[in-house]
Amino acid sequence: MAFELPSLTYAHAALAERGMSQETLELHHDKHHQAYVTALNGFVEANADLQGKTLEQIITLTYGDDARAPAFNNAGQHWNHIHFWNALSPTGGAMPGKLEAKIVEAFGSVDQFKNAFKAVAVGQFGSGWAWLIQKADGALAVTKTPNGVNPLATGEGTALLGLDVWEHSYYVDFRNRRPDYVTNFLDHLANYEFAEANLA
DSSP: OOOOOOOOOTTTTTTTTOOHHHHHHHIIIIIIIIHHHHHHHHHHHOOGTTTTTOOOHHHHHTTTGGGGGHHHHHHHHHHHHHHHHTTOOOOTTOHHHHHHHHHHHHSHHHHHHHHHHHHHHHHHSSSSSEEEEETTTTTTTEEEEEOOOOOHTTTTTTEEEEOOOGGGTHHHTTTTOOOHHHIIIIIIOOOHHHHHHHHH
C-alpha cells in the first residue's frame, strides 16, 4: 500500500495568530510534504525489498547506505513531517506537569531548556531538524540532525518534540530570522502535550 500525506488535525489558518501563516502551512504541508511522499512511493515501487515495509523499517534499512540515500531522505522527511505536524498546536506553548518536571531535572529550568533547544536549532548549519529526545536511560536531551535524518535513524533516543529548521518552514513568516522562528515555536506553537505523550 502506498504511503499517504496525513491530514492536518487543525485548519491551515489555525496557527496564523501564533506566528505560522496559512500560506506557510499550505506550501509546507500540501506541497513540500506531498513531494516527499510522492518520491518515497516511487522508490518503494522501484525496489522490491522496500515493498511491504513500514516507514520505520525503510528508515532503518536505508540509513547510512549511500546508494539508498534518496529513498532514505524521502522516508526520513515523511516521518519527520508526520511528527512535526503533531508537534504544532493552535493552543501550544503550555507545558504539562510531568514533562516540565523531566525538563527541569534535565536542564535546570524551562528557560534553560528553551535556551539549549534554541542553540541547537539555530546552530544547525543549513537544512535540518532540532529535537527534544529521551535517551535510553530516560534522561532528556536536545540534539540536531541534518537534512532528513532523525533520532529514529541514529538510535540516539526517542523523539519527543521536533522542529523543522529547513528554510521553507519559516521563510514566508520570518524571512531569514531563524532565531525568532525557534523562539515563537517554543513559546506559542509547541505541542508539549504531544511531547509528554511520547515519554517512555
